[in-house]
Every structure is written in C-alpha cells, then in structure tokens.
Amino acid sequence: MLEDKILKLIENEDKRKPLTDSEIAKLVNTTREYITQFRIEKNISNSRQRKEKILYEDIKKLIMGDKNISDRHLCKKLSLLGYDISRYSASQIKKNIIKKMFPMIVEAVESASENLTEVKPLINKNVKEIKKKEIVSSVNKENNEKNNYLRKIIGYHGSLKNAISQAEAAVLYPPHGLHTLLLGPSGVGKSFFAESMYKFAISSSHFGKNAPFIIFNCADYSENPQLLLSQLFGYSKGAFTGANTDKVGLVEKANNGVLFLDEVHRLPSEGQEILFYLLDKGKYRRLGETENSRIANVMIIAATTEDPKSVLLLTFRRRIPMIIELPSINNRSINERYILIKNFFSQEASRVGKEITVRYEVIRSLLLYNCPGNIGQLRSDIQVACARGFFNSLSHNSSDVVIDIKDLPDHVPLGILSVEDRGGVSEDIINEDLVINPNDAVTEELKDDRYMLPDGIYNNIEEKYYKLERQGLSKDEINKIIWSKMEFNINKFAKNIETNVFFPKEELKNIIDEKILNVVENVTNIAKQYIENIQENFYYCIAMHLNSTYERLKQGRIIKNPESDYIKKQYYNEYRIAKLLTKEINKSLNIKLPEDEIGFIAMYLKTFSSTDENVRRVAVIVLSHGHVACGMADVVNTLLGTNLAVGIEMSLDESPRSLLKRTIEVVKKVHEGKGCLLLVDMGSLVTFGEIITKETGIPTSVIGRVDTVMVLEAVRRALIANSNLYEIAKALDGDKVYVGKVQGVKKYIKTIITICITGEGTALKIKKYLEDIFSNSNMSLNIIPIGIMNRKSAQNEIINISKENNIAAIVGTIDPELETIPFISFKEILKESGKLRLKDLLGVESVNPLISVIDEELIQIRDDIFAKSDLIDEMCKLLITKGKVKEGYIMSVYKRELMGGTLLEGTFGIPHGLAEFVEQPSLAIFKLNNPILWDYDCKVDVVIMIALKESDVKIVEKLFDTISRAEIIDRLKHADSSKEISDILLKM
Numbered sequence: 001m002l003e004d005k006i007l008k009l010i011e012n013e014d015k016r017k018p019l020t021d022s023e024i025a026k027l028v029n030t031t032r033e034y035i036t037q038f039r040i041e042k043n044i045s046n047s048r049q050r051k052e053k054i055l056y057e058d059i060k061k062l063i064m065g066d067k068n069i070s071d072r073h074l075c076k077k078l079s080l081l082g083y084d085i086s087r088y089s090a091s092q093i094k095k096n097i098i099k100k101m102f103p104m105i106v107e108a109v110e111s112a113s114e115n116l117t118e119v120k121p122l123i124n125k126n127v128k129e130i131k132k133k134e135i136v137s138s139v140n141k142e143n144n145e146k147n148n149y150l151r152k153i154i155g156y157h158g159s160l161k162n163a164i165s166q167a168e169a170a171v172l173y174p175p176h177g178l179h180t181l182l183l184g185p186s187g188v189g190k191s192f193f194a195e196s197m198y199k200f201a202i203s204s205s206h207f208g209k210n211a212p213f214i215i216f217n218c219a220d221y222s223e224n225p226q227l228l229l230s231q232l233f234g235y236s237k238g239a240f241t242g243a244n245t246d247k248v249g250l251v252e253k254a255n256n257g258v259l260f261l262d263e264v265h266r267l268p269s270e271g272q273e274i275l276f277y278l279l280d281k282g283k284y285r286r287l288g289e290t291e292n293s294r295i296a297n298v299m300i301i302a303a304t305t306e307d308p309k310s311v312l313l314l315t316f317r318r319r320i321p322m323i324i325e326l327p328s329i330n331n332r333s334i335n336e337r338y339i340l341i342k343n344f345f346s347q348e349a350s351r352v353g354k355e356i357t358v359r360y361e362v363i364r365s366l367l368l369y370n371c372p373g374n375i376g377q378l379r380s381d382i383q384v385a386c387a388r389g390f391f392n393s394l395s396h397n398s399s400d401v402v403i404d405i406k407d408l409p410d411h412v413p414l415g416i417l418s419v420e421d422r423g424g425v426s427e428d429i430i431n432e433d434l435v436i437n438p439n440d441a442v443t444e445e446l447k448d449d450r451y452m453l454p455d456g457i458y459n460n461i462e463e464k465y466y467k468l469e470r471q472g473l474s475k476d477e478i479n480k481i482i483w484s485k486m487e488f489n490i491n492k493f494a495k496n497i498e499t500n501v502f503f504p505k506e507e508l509k510n511i512i513d514e515k516i517l518n519v520v521e522n523v524t525n526i527a528k529q530y531i532e533n534i535q536e537n538f539y540y541c542i543a544m545h546l547n548s549t550y551e552r553l554k555q556g557r558i559i560k561n562p563e564s565d566y567i568k569k570q571y572y573n574e575y576r577i578a579k580l581l582t583k584e585i586n587k588s589l590n591i592k593l594p595e596d597e598i599g600f601i602a603m604y605l606k607t608f609s610s611t612d613e614n615v616r617r618v619a620v621i622v623l624s625h626g627h628v629a630c631g632m633a634d635v636v637n638t639l640l641g642t643n644l645a646v647g648i649e650m651s652l653d654e655s656p657r658s659l660l661k662r663t664i665e666v667v668k669k670v671h672e673g674k675g676c677l678l679l680v681d682m683g684s685l686v687t688f689g690e691i692i693t694k695e696t697g698i699p700t701s702v703i704g705r706v707d708t709v710m711v712l713e714a715v716r717r718a719l720i721a722n723s724n725l726y727e728i729a730k731a732l733d734g735d736k737v738y739v740g741k742v743q744g745v746k747k748y749i750k751t752i753i754t755i756c757i758t759g760e761g762t763a764l765k766i767k768k769y770l771e772d773i774f775s776n777s778n779m780s781l782n783i784i785p786i787g788i789m790n791r792k793s794a795q796n797e798i799i800n801i802s803k804e805n806n807i808a809a810i811v812g813t814i815d816p817e818l819e820t821i822p823f824i825s826f827k828e829i830l831k832e833s834g835k836l837r838l839k840d841l842l843g844v845e846s847v848n849p850l851i852s853v854i855d856e857e858l859i860q861i862r863d864d865i866f867a868k869s870d871l872i873d874e875m876c877k878l879l880i881t882k883g884k885v886k887e888g889y890i891m892s893v894y895k896r897e898l899m900g901g902t903l904l905e906g907t908f909g910i911p912h913g914l915a916e917f918v919e920q921p922s923l924a925i926f927k928l929n930n931p932i933l934w935d936y937d938c939k940v941d942v943v944i945m946i947a948l949k950e951s952d953v954k955i956v957e958k959l960f961d962t963i964s965r966a967e968i969i970d971r972l973k974h975a976d977s978s979k980e981i982s983d984i985l986l987k988m
Contacts, residue, residue, distance in 0.1 A: 002028060006038060015054050016082040018047040022397045031470070048399065052093075055083060059093050069094075072432070089355065092437065149199035153192075154339050159332045163324050167193070170322040171201045176256075177299035179279060179319065181264075181308060184326035187376030190303040191215075191262060193326060197301060198258045212257035214250050218266040227895065229271055230287045239288025251284055255296045264302035265311035272316040275300075279319040329374045334367055337378075341366050342434065344379050345403075348386040349438045354393065355400045356386065358434040362403050369412045381409050516547050519588045523581045530577045531605060542604055545887035546585065553591055567599040571606050578602040618718040618725050619670040622647045622711055623663065623680040623688070629706075636711045645715050646670055650685075660688055667692055667700070675699035675725035677714055679706040697799050699821070701729035717950070726822055726841075727951045750842055751782040751805035753798060753821075755812030762813050763787070766826055770811065773835065779842065788814050808841045840954075848986055849954045850962070853923045857882065859978035863929035871932060872897070872911060875924045875945040882922070885947050889917035893945075904960075907969055909934045909943035921948045921955065925981055927972070942972050959985075 005028050013019045019027075021035040028035075039046065045053075055078070062069060062077055069077075071091040078085055150156070150164045170178040180197070182190045201207040216232065230239070234249030251259060261267065267275075278284045279300065283293045300320070308317055329337060341363060349356045362385065371377050388407040393400065405413055520543040528534055568575050578601035582593050622629040622645060630647030637645050648666060650659045667676050678689050678700055689702035703710070710732060717728045752770060756762035763785035774781055782805060788794040794816050801807065807821050815823045822841055828834035836852050858878060865871050876890035892913035896902070902910045924945040931939040944963070948955055962968055962985060975981045 002030065003038065006035065007042075010044065010050075014082065016051065017084060018050040020047045020397055020399075033470075051083075055085070056093060056097070058083075059090065060097050063094060063097055089435075089437075149196045149203060153196055154343070155332060155336050158336055159327050163193075163326060166322060166324045167197050168200065170324075171197055171299075172204065172206055176297055177201065177206070177258075178322045179300045180302070180322040180324060181317075181320045182301065182303040182324050182326060183308065184303075184305065185328050185374060186305050187374030188326045188328055189375050190326060191260070193324075194258075194260045194301045194303060198260075201258065201299075207258075208256060212254050213260065214254040214257065215260045215262065216250050217262045218271075219263040228268065229274060232271065233274070233284050233286050235287035236289050239286075243288065246286070249286060251278060251296050251298060252294065254298045256298075258299050258301055261300060261302040263304065265304040265306040265308075269313060272313050276315060276319060329371050329378060337367055338363070340375060340378060341382065342436070344382045345386070345434065346436050348383060349401075349436045352386065352390055352401060353438050354390070355438065356389070356403065356436045357400060358403045358436070359405065360433050361405045362408060363434055365405065365408060365413050381412055384409050385412075513547065513550075516550060516589070517543060519585055520546060522588065523584050526581060526584060527577060527605060530580075531574075534605070538604060542601065545600065545604065549593065549597060550589065550591070553593075567602050571602050574602040574605040575599070577605055616672045616674050617644060618674045618728055619667070619672060619676040620645045620711070620714050620718050621663070621666060621670065621676055621678050622706060623650070623659075623678060623685045624648075624706070625650050625681060625685075628681065632706070632708045632711045635708055636715050642715065642719060644718055645711055656685075659685075660691065663688055664692055664695060667698055668696060671698050675701070677718070677725060677728055678702040679711055679714060680704055681706055694803060697803075699725055699802070701725055703729060703732050724822070731951060731953060749780050749782050749806060751784060751801070751807045752838075752842075753801065753807060753810045753812075754783060754785045755788055755794070755810055755814060755816060756785075757788060757814065762826065766811055766829070769829075770838075781842070788812075788816055808843075809838055811838070849958050850923075850985055853921050853948070853952075853955055854925075854982055854985055855882075855922065856978045856982050858884070858922055858924045859927075859981050860925075861927045861929070861976070861978065865926070865928060866930060866932060868897075868909075868932055868934055871909075871926060871928075871943060872945075875911070875926060875943070876913075879922060879924050879945065879947055884918070884920050884922040884924075885913070886917040886919060889913045889947065892917055903935060903938055903940070904963060907940065907942070908963060909940040910946060911943065912946040912948075915949045918947050918949050921952050923947070923959070927975060927981065 006024060009019060009024055009027060021039065022032045025032045025035045058078065058081060059074065062074060066073075071094070074094060075085065075090045078090055150167055153160055153164065155161075156164050167180070170180045182193060184190055195213065198207075198211075198213045202209055202211060218228065220228075230243075230247065230249070232249050233251055234247045235243050237243060237246050274284070278296065278298070282297060283295055285293060302320065304311065308323075329340075345356055345358055366378065366382070371381075373380070385403050385407040386401065389401045389403040392398075392407070393402070520539060524534075524539045524542065527538065575598065578598045581601055582598050586592055622633050624632075624647075627649055629649045633645035633647035637643055646666060648659070648663055650656075663678075670676065676692075676698060678685075678692075680686055680688070680702060682704065686702055686704050689700035692698065693700050714728060714732055717731060754763040754766040754770070756766075767783045767785050770783055784801060784805070786794060786797055786801075795818055798807070798810070798816060798818060798821070802821075810816060810818070810821055810823045811826060811829055812823075813826050815825070822837075824834055824838055829838060836849070840849075860878075862874075865874065872893055873890070876885070876893060879885045879889065880887060890913070893911050896913060897911060902912065904910050924947070926943045926945075928941045928943070931941040934940045944959075946956075946959070963972070968984060971984050972981060975984060
C-alpha cells in the first residue's frame with residue numbers, strides 16, 4: 001500500500017538528511033499535498049523538525065567537547081557528520097543550548113544589553129567581571145537615544161554626523177523649527193531623512209504627538225503652475241473653470257506640522273514667490289482669494305537634486321536658513337555601505353520568511369560597484385537578487401535562499417573591476433558568506449517607492465510555482481514560465497518608467513458625480529483582478545468616459561462605435577472583461593449601457609494594460625570627434641531623468657574603422673527592437689548607419705551636425721511610448737537647423753512592401769492599386785508583395801529586402817509589427833488621408849497637408865454660444881462623437897487653458913489638448929456670430945481646436961502659415977457656410 005511505502009521511507013531515511021514532502025512524493029509518485037496531509041494525520045513531524053531533534057544532540061556533544069568552538073568550526077564538524085546546514089542555523093542552535101547549559105552567565109549578559117549577538121566570548125568569562133557601572137551606563141545610553149530617530153540612521157557616527165546635528169538643531173529651534181533645504185543626488189535618502197526629522201520632532205515633544213507630515217512632489221504639477229498652486233494653497237469657489245467648491249490646500253493640512261516639498265526645483269518662480277509670504281509671516285491666501293489672509297504654523301522641509309543657486313530664486317533661498325547636504329553613496333565609508341547592504345538583505349529575509357545566505361562574492365560586488373542611483377538603487381538591486389534567489393530556492397526545493405553572483409543584475413558584478421579604484425574590502429568587514437535569519441531581520445516598515453519591488457512578490461512567485469506544479473507541468477516547464485514572467489517584471493521595474501501624472505482622485509469630485517467615481521473605483525478593482533499591472537491612468541480615463549456616457553444617456557443620445565466588430569475579434573480577452581465591467585456599471589447606476597460602450601471600455605483596457613511594447617524604445621547614440629558626445633548624452637540624460645542617450649567619442653588618433661567596430665558593439669547592446677538613431681558631428685561618421693545596418697540587420701537613421709538641443713529633442717521623442725525611428729528622424733530632419741541626414745541603407749530605390757496572409761491574393765491587388773496611384777509619377781518605385789503566414793519569418797524577409805531596398809512603408813491587411821518601418825492598413829490607403837501619408841513617406845509633395853484634417857462635419861457656424869467654457873465643451877464633444885479624440889482630451893484642453901488662453905494675434909482662439917488623446921488628427925472649426933471673451937479683454941469670433949499628433953509638424957506649419965495671412969483672416973470672418981470655410985483653408 002502507498003501508506004506503508006511512505007512510512008517505510010521515513011523510517012529508513014538518513015536521519016541527518018531527512019526526506020522533504022516533495023522528495024517523498026516523487027519517490028511514491030503522488031503529490032506533495034497528499035504527503036503533507038498524510039504526515040499530519042499520522043502525527044509525523046516535518047523534515048526540518050525530524051532533523052533538528054538529532055541535530056540538537058550532536059551540537060550539544062560538540063560543545064561539551066570544546067566549549068570555545070567557533071561557529072565556523074562547528075558548521076564544518078556538522079558537515080563531516082553529514083548535515084547540510086548553514087552556519088547561521090548552527091549558531092542559533094548553539095546559543096539555545098548555551099542558554100540551558102550556562103543560564104547565569106547568559107542572564108547577566110542579556111540584562112546588560114538587549115542587542116547581544118554573540119554569547120561565545122562570555123562562556124569562560126566570570127560573571128563578576130561585568131561591572132555594575134558599565135551595565136547601568138549602557139542601559140542609560142540606550143534609553144537616552146531610544147526615541148531619537150535621527151541617530152538611528154546609518155552613518156550617524158560617520159558621514160552623516162554633521163547632517164544629523166544640523167537636523168536636530170533645525171527641529172528644536174523655537175518656536176516651530178527652522179525651514180530646511182535638503183541637497184543631494186537622487187536616491188541618497190532625502191525623503192527618508194525628512195521623515196526622520198519629523199519623527200524626531202514628535203519624539204522630542206517639540207511638535208504635538210498628532211502633528212501632520214504632509215508630502216508634496218512639486219514635479220507632479222510642474223507643467224501647470226495654477227494646478228500646482230491650487231494643491232499647495234487650496235482654492236476658493238469660482239477661482240477657475242471646474243472650481244465648483246472651496247478646497248483646502250496642503251499648507252492648511254500641514255498646520256502645526258511639517259510640509260515636505262520634494263523636487264522643489266520644479267516649483268515655478270510664481271510658486272516660490274507666493275511661498276515668500278508664508279515663510280516670512282506664516283500667512284497665505286487660497287487661489288482666487290483677494291482679501292482673507294490665512295495663518296499656518298508650518299515647518300517646511302524642501303529637497304532638491306539640483307544646485308539651488310541655479311534653480312531657486314535668491315529671495316527664496318534666503319528664507320530657508322538651514323541647508324543640509326546628504327552625501328552620495330560613493331562618498332560614504334565601505335563600513336556604512338556594508339551595514340546598508342546587511343539591513344536591506346535583512347528586510348528581504350523578513351519579507352520572504354526564509355533564511356538568506358549571501359555569498360561573499362555578492363557582498364564584495366555590492367560594496368564595490370558604481371551605484372549612480374545611490375542607496376535607492378542599491379536597495380532595488382538587492383531586491384532583484386533576492387527575487388531571483390527565492391525563485392531558485394523554489395525550483396530546487398530548498399528551505400533556504402542562497403544569493404549567488406549570477407542572481408545580481410548584470411551591472412553589479414562589474415564592481416569587482418573597481419577594486420583598485422575603491423581600495424578593496426578589508427577582511428574586518430567581510431571575509432565569509434553573510435547569513436541572515438528572518439527572525440532576526442530588521443523590522444522597519446518598508447515604504448513603497450520607485451526603488452522597491454512590489455510587496456508580495458515572493459508570495460506571487462511561490463503561489464504561481466505550486467499552481468503550475470499542481471497542473472502537472474515539469475520542473476523545466478515551470479522554471480521557464482515563471483522565470484520569463486519574473487524577468488519581464490524585474491526588467492520593467494529596473495527601467496523604472498514613470499507614468500503620466502493626472503489630477504489627484506480627490507480633484508475629480510469637482511467635475512464628476514461622486515456616485516460615478518465610486519462605481520469607477522469598483523470596476524477598476526475588478527479589472528485589476530483580470531489584468532495584471534493595469535495602469536493608474538485607466539481610472540481617470542474611464543471616469544471621464546463614463547461621466548460623459550451617463551450624461552448622454554440621460555439626454556437620449558448614443559455614440560456608435562464603428563470599430564465594435566473589430567474590437568470583439570482583435571481584443572477578445574479585453575472585450576470579455578469589459579462585458580463584466582459593463583454589468584457592474586449597469587447594476588450600480590441602474591442604467592443599460594449599449595453594446596457599443598463595451599467596445600469603448602475594451603479599448604481602454606487594451607490601451608492601459610502593461611505590455612512589453614510599453615518599455616521598448618528607439619536607441620539614441622551620439623558620435624563625435626573629441627570629448628563632446630558623452631557630455632551631451634550626460635546632460636540630456638540628467639535633464640530628462642533617463643539613461644537612454646549613449647555617447648561614443650573618437651580620439652584624435654583613432655581610425656574610423658576602430659570607432660565603427662566600437663559603435664557596432666554599442667548598437668547591438670542598446671538595441672531594444674525599434675532601431676537606433678545615430679546623431680553625429682561630421683565627416684565619415686555620417687556613413688556609419690548604412691554599414692551598421694548591412695552588418696547587423698538593425699535599422700538605423702543618421703543625422704549630422706549634432707548639438708545638445710538635437711540630442712534633447714531626439715531623446716524626448718524616443719521616450720514617447722509609440723514613437724518609431726522613422727518619425728523621430730523625420731521630425732529632427734524637418735527642422736531647418738538639422739542637416740546631413742543619411743539613413744541606413746537609404747540610397748537604394750524607394751520600395752513599398754504590400755502584405756497579406758499568402759502574399760498572392762490581396763497583396764497583389766494592393767500592388768496593382770498602388771501602381772495606378774503612382775502611374776503618373778516620375779519617381780522610380782519598387783512594389784514587392786509578400787505573405788505573412790508566419791510573422792517572424794515575414795519580419796526576417798522584410799529585413800533582408802531592406803538590405804538592398806529603401807523601404808518607405810508597408811501596406812496591407814496585417815501589420816508585421818516592425819517598429820522601424822511605417823505600416824498603413826489597406827483600409828486607410830483607400831482614404832485620401834492614407835494616400836497623403838504614403839506620398840509623404842515617399843517624399844512626394846502633397847497639394848495641401850490640411851486636406852487630411854479638415855472635414856466639413858467638424859466645421860460649424862453658431863449663434864447660440866456665449867461663453868468660452870461652453871464652446872470648449874461643444875467642440876470637444878464633437879471631436880469625441882466623431883471618434884477623432886479620446887474622452888481624456890477635454891480635460892487636457894482645460895488644463896492647457898488654465899495656463900493661459902491660446903490666441904493667434906488676438907484674432908483666433910486656438911485651444912488644443914495633449915497628443916496622446918488624439919485618435920485621428922483633425923481640426924474642429926467654429927465661427928461665432930456673437931464674439932466671446934477668450935482671455936482678459938480679448939474677444940474672438942473664430943476658434944480652431946487643434947487635435948494633432950506630435951508627428952503632424954507639416955500640418956501645423958501649413959495651418960499657421962495660412963491663418964496668419966490678413967486676407968485669409970478677413971475671408972474666414974465673413975464666411976457663411978462650412979463649405980466656404982473648408983474651401984478657404986484648402987484652396988491656398
């Protein structure tokens with residue numbers, strides 16, 4: 001019987017290496033769960049408990065034989081006996097045995113210090129040697145510093161001693177502390193230091209025990225000063241469009257406490273000036289108030305990564321008397337860095353609930369590697385290593401986690417190369433593996449931030465592992481699945497890409513009914529159950545969309561979704577989830593959403609689902625003669641908070657061939673699947689693109705006469721999620737100051753690839769259709785039809801074709817998903833806008849680029865609009881109804897207008913929103929029979945709402961060239977119909 005087999009295996013097992021439940025399950029061909037249940041029913045201990053019983057006796061014998069035995073020697077003896085045990089575990093058991101064998105000594109020692117970690121030096125020490133005065137002194141010192149959170153910070157006795165002394169003085173200064181500015185590069189711990197100052201203020205009774213600590217990141221609203229100021233100071237009802245109620249600001253919430261202004265350099269000058277009054281007098285006004293002054297007793301702690309002299313007004317700096325600079329990790333001692341490393345591993349041991357052994361080589365690398373992200377990056381690198389080590393422990397059925405050198409992120413082991421520069425690591429700090437038990441781990445509460453892997457990652461890995469194991473998958477299959485998923489999440493975490501910042505959820509209550517927001521909160525939580533890592537933006541967009549839909553339904557108006565059938569087929573999973581969300585919405589709001597709305601919700605789910613495509617970018621490489629390129633790349637990376645730009649410099653005595661070889665290696669390394677943009681200064685470097693593409697198959701574009709502004713613009717565009725190599729190169733080359741473009745393999749005949757499943761049916765018809773379109777053109781054009789039965793093979797075929805052809809575009813029924821070559825669907829090519837786009841890609845001059853964005857259905861002559869806000873609402877609703885923009889567009893227009901009304905020479909209103917909400921580039925044009933007040937004392941009677949994408953540069957140039965002409969302005973003001981307005985703009 002199976003039960004007899006199990007009992008026999010346990011009875012005959014090696015007592016020093018007992019079988020785990022998983023090992024027994026494999027031997028008798030059953031599941032681990034069955035073995036566990038059987039063992040519990042039979043009152044049989046688990047493998048660890050069975051081992052500990054005999055292990056305890058063996059260790060006791062070894063101690064009796066040698067009372068001074070070291071942990072290392074003890075572990076070695078146990079290994080010879082056949083045990084597989086870590087030094088830390090052996091040490092813990094030894095301590096417990098000593099407590100029983102020498103209770104008087106241990107009791108005396110423990111009364112002197114709660115932090116005793118090693119008992120062995122005291123085994124042969126006479127208790128009388130412990131002086132009573134020393135014990136009392138130790139206890140008093142501990143009580144004096146127990147509640148000083150600043151002195152608990154690692155580095156108090158070293159690199160941070162002066163900083164902590166300054167912080168204590170700032171907090172204790174009467175009556176309510178000194179305003180303080182914290183300086184230091186990203187990741188040094190400014191936020192943690194500020195919070196420690198606050199905790200010290202509470203514990204020292206200088207602030208009340210309920211004093212608030214309010215955090216505000218100035219970067220969140222840096223693009224909109226009015227919104228930023230409204231968050232800080234609050235606003236009065238009617239202060240701006242959408243301010244329907246009075247709102248309390250953060251300054252008011254921080255009264256009698258601390259207001260922490262992070263990234264204060266992003267605070268606009270207006271914000272700094274308004275803070276003067278608060279810093280000087282402790283008074284402020286809400287946005288929109290002109291009379292009442294409010295009082296706030298607030299200590300302000302600000303933090304910046306920048307030089308305050310260059311980013312903060314002198315008058316602002318003068319009002320912050322205490323300036324504290326925190327050192328980078330490279331300016332802290334090796335010993336402090338070791339304590340940080342030990343603490344971070346200790347925190348992970350607590351999270352994972354397992355003993356962690358960190359190999360000596362790992363500690364050495366972490367101590368020595370270059371860590372530009374400072375303490376924050378050090379912690380995240382350790383978390384990545386622990387996640388990988390935890391996964392390995394599962395796959396090997398190990399009860400402990402071992403961190404090897406291979407578990408570290410790739411850049412960390414290179415720290416070994418810095419040994420000579422950093423002076424090496426003393427054996428007094430580390431000369432063996434580090435072993436950490438979860439029971440002794442640092443229990444400090446972990447704060448979520450951008451340097452921290454999400455809480456619960458270990459449980460997720462474990463749950464997925466055992467779930468796949470129960471499904472009968474082999475160990476190799478399980479490892480492959482989980483490793484792939486884990487590596488994706490870790491890489492995504494490492495890239496640390498921040499999503500767009502929207503209004504705080506609280507702000508939405510001013511423009512959206514609270515009952516709708518409650519429903520949106522609920523459906524967002526439901527969506528998160530089905531779609532992992534759905535972006536926060538989903539909440540805001542679905543809230544705006546549902547609010548608009550709800551209003552339309554009340555008015556009996558319904559919007560058709562023209563792509564409903566396509567969405568059902570293409571986004572099957574998202575559509576299925578959207579149906580569930582729709583049921584919840586209908587039930588909660590007591591309405592019935594039409595089926596077309598399911599399609600809209602599915603599109604939002606698809607758009608805001610995190611996928612690998614979201615993190616792939618066009619690589620940007622700067623090449624120069626002399627020491628220029630790296631400097632430009634560093635400046636741009638710092639400005640944009642990225643590491644995308646890479647500089648390669650050619651020394652004066654280096655041959656072009658040598659530089660080319662180095663460049664090819666860099667291109668291979670940084671290529672993320674979307675091609676490489678080479679920005680070069682002059683000479684032979686402009687020819688590199690063609691050679692690199694031929695040799696590697698990686699698409700390139702080269703642009704000459706590089707400067708810092710060009711690099712800045714290139715990287716900014718490359719960071720946009722849906723950008724591609726062609727669009728970026730075209731946008732940069734379109735600026736008249738950028739010349740010398742040489743695109744990789746672009747000297748050959750211009751070619752269009754037509755594509756369908758077989759390469760014979762539709763692809764041939766598209767080829768014939770395109771030949772007819774360009775039959776009267778004098779240009780040489782090659783059209784090649786191919787099939788896409790297999791996407792990967794089709795991609796390879798296109799890449800091979802590109803080696804001898806200048807592929808301008810791919811036209812067809814299926815997108816081969818080559819980021820570097822523009823794709824136009826056959827459905828789009830049948831429209832005039834599609835033909836214009838293709839002609840533009842081929843370099844054929846278009847008659848008028850405005851033809852693709854002007855539609856008579858978007859032109860209206862109105863005599864029933866008398867206010868700017870009503871006009872914006874009407875124009876946005878028209879664009880949304882026609883499917884030209886997403887729901888979020890209206891909010892982005894209002895946010896833009898809050899910064900100041902947009903006017904063209906005081907005659908035309910030209911409101912516009914963010915390009916990310918534009919579905920199809922369009923212009924909405926309203927001519928008003930009754931001029932309305934637009935900004936201050938300016939009235940307008942023609943308003944053009946611009947809904948364009950960032951690549952629509954030619955359309956913008958043509959539009960402004962047209963409407964800047966006096967005769968056009970006069971004709972538009974006197975136009976009587978939509979057709980007349982259309983003709984005026986198009987027939988120029």
